[in-house]
Amino acid sequence: MKDDYLWDKTGQPDPEIQKLEEILGTLRYQPKPLQLPVSRRRNYFPLIAIAASLLLALVAGGIWLRARSQRIPQPRQAEVVLPSPTIDEAKPETIRDKSKNAIAVNRPHHRSVSSAFSRREREEALAAKEQLMIALRLTTEKLSLIHRKTQTTTPANQIKNQHRVG
Amino acid sequence: MKTLSRMKLTMPLILLLALPILARAQDARLQLSSLDHLAAKANQTVDVNVDERLMKAAAKLLSDKDADERDVKKLVEGLKGIYVRSFEFDNAGEYTTADMETIRTQVRGPGWTRLVNVISKKEGNVEVYLLFNGEQVGGLAVLYTEEKELTVVNIVGPVDLEKLAKLEGQLGVPELEIEKKKNNEK
Numbered sequence: 210m211k212d213d214y215l216w217d218k219t220g221q222p223d224p225e226i227q228k229l230e231e232i233l234g235t236l237r238y239q240p241k242p243l244q245l246p247v248s249r250r251r252n253y254f255p256l257i258a259i260a261a262s263l264l265l266a267l268v269a270g271g272i273w274l275r276a277r278s279q280r281i282p283q284p285r286q287a288e289v290v291l292p293s294p295t296i297d298e299a300k301p302e303t304i305r306d307k308s309k310n311a312i313a314v315n316r317p318h319h320r321s322v323s324s325a326f327s328r329r330e331r332e333e334a335l336a337a338k339e340q341l342m343i344a345l346r347l348t349t350e351k352l353s354l355i356h357r358k359t360q361t362t363t364p365a366n367q368i369k370n371q372h373r374v375g
Numbered sequence: 376m377k378t379l380s381r382m383k384l385t386m387p388l389i390l391l392l393a394l395p396i397l398a399r400a401q402d403a404r405l406q407l408s409s410l411d412h413l414a415a416k417a418n419q420t421v422d423v424n425v426d427e428r429l430m431k432a433a434a435k436l437l438s439d440k441d442a443d444e445r446d447v448k449k450l451v452e453g454l455k456g457i458y459v460r461s462f463e464f465d466n467a468g469e470y471t472t473a474d475m476e477t478i479r480t481q482v483r484g485p486g487w488t489r490l491v492n493v494i495s496k497k498e499g500n501v502e503v504y505l506l507f508n509g510e511q512v513g514g515l516a517v518l519y520t521e522e523k524e525l526t527v528v529n530i531v532g533p534v535d536l537e538k539l540a541k542l543e544g545q546l547g548v549p550e551l552e553i554e555k556k557k558n559n560e561k
Contacts, residue, residue, distance in 0.1 A: 330432065337429035338436045344423045344457040345447060348528045349542050351501050351519045356540075358493045 403506040403514020403531040404456060409477040410527065413462045416469045421526075423459035430454055446542055454532035460525075467522040475520060478527055482516050499524065505534075512536070 213220035414420045425433065430451055437448040451457075462470065482489070482504040491503040499521030506514035515534045519526040 333429065334432035334436050337425050337433035340423045340425050341430065341433045341451065341457060342447070343421060344425065344459045344528060344530075345450070345539075345542060347421065347423075347459055347461060347526060348517055348530070348539065351517050351526065351528065352503070352540065354495070354498055354501050354519075355491050355493050355503065358495060358498075 403516075403529070405458070405478060405481050405516060405527070405529045407458055407460045407478070407527055407529065410460045410462070410474060410525070413460075413470055413474065413525065416464060417462035418465050419461075419463040421459055421461035423457060425457045427455045427532075430456065443542075446538065450535060450538040450542065454530060454534065456529075456531040458529040458531070460527045462525050464523045469523070470525045474525065475518065478516070478518060482518075486513065487516075515539075 214222045215226055414422070434448055434451055437444040437451075439445050439448070464470070479502075481487075486506045486508065487504050488507060489502060490505050491501065493501045499519055502516075502518040504516040504518070505512055506516075512534050514532065515528075515530040515536075517526070517528040519528075
């Protein structure tokens with residue numbers, strides 16, 4: 210048997226070699242123009258938008274909180290004298306205010322109530338309480354003016370006034 | 376499609392950013408910082424800032440045994456803040472109407488109602504404003520102006536006016552205090 214077919218494809222073909230040719234032929238070099246893969250850019254816009262939204266929200270929230278905290282000065286800025294450190298030694302303390310009527314007095318409290326607080330918290334709470342009392346005194350003081358003014362128009366006062374004049 | 380998806384992303388962002396503004400829409404808290412410059416002219420200043428956290432802390436210290444404190448405790452339950460600016464001057468005309476207008480413009484906003492307006496040349500003017508959130512009272516503002524005094528009280532939260540009225544005269548503020556002073560002057 211000649212091997213010419215295997216060498217230059219002349220002569221009688223060997224069926225086994227033909228079968229192998231068919232199988233391997235699919236892998237034969239086939240010249241074709243170079244085709245670069247189409248660059249399929251992924252759309253990152255939604256991700257960027259979400260990230261930007263979160264970032265903006267955080268920044269806006271931060272600014273808002275900061276502005277809010279600046280608007281609300283700490284109570285220590287108010288003209289309040291902080292209470293003494295121990296409960297037993299707590300003496301009535303005053304708040305520098307415009308009139309004696311607006312003086313807040315700290316009364317000693319039960320240790321059981323205060324024990325739940327840390328020292329700092331207790332001081333803060335006492336200062337807040339004093340401020341609260343001042344605020345309420347001022348409010349009631351102003352409201353009492355309204356009360357007086359409205360009372361002066363009642364018949365009872367008219368009678369009273371008549372009695373005074375008489 | 377792209378525009379639609381962008382809008383879908385933008386809308387929550389806008390809503391997210393608008394949340395603080397929407398939350399403040401019905402806020403009873405007044406901006407009192409515009410009055411701070413008066414502190415330099417005043418001979419007496421009262422500056423009270425008690426927010427919700429401090430209010431709760433203070434409420435814990437209010438005794439149930441003391442009648443006055445018990446009433447105060449009942450009053451402040453549920454309140455979110457009390458803010459006061461009070462200035463007393465040596466001379467008249469230290470503050471301007473513009474100073475008060477910065478506050479009045481706020482209480483002219485939606486939800487606010489002027490409850491009382493007392494005008495007295497001798498004792499000063501008092502205006503009481505209430506903020507209603509539906510049928511509930513959401514806040515109170517008291518504006519007091521006198522020649523030598525300017526006071527603004529702002530209570531944030533559901534104020535019970537009946538309870539507040541009960542405190543009148545209980546907290547060391549005799550109802551006839553001003554009259555007494557005037558009698559003494561005479």
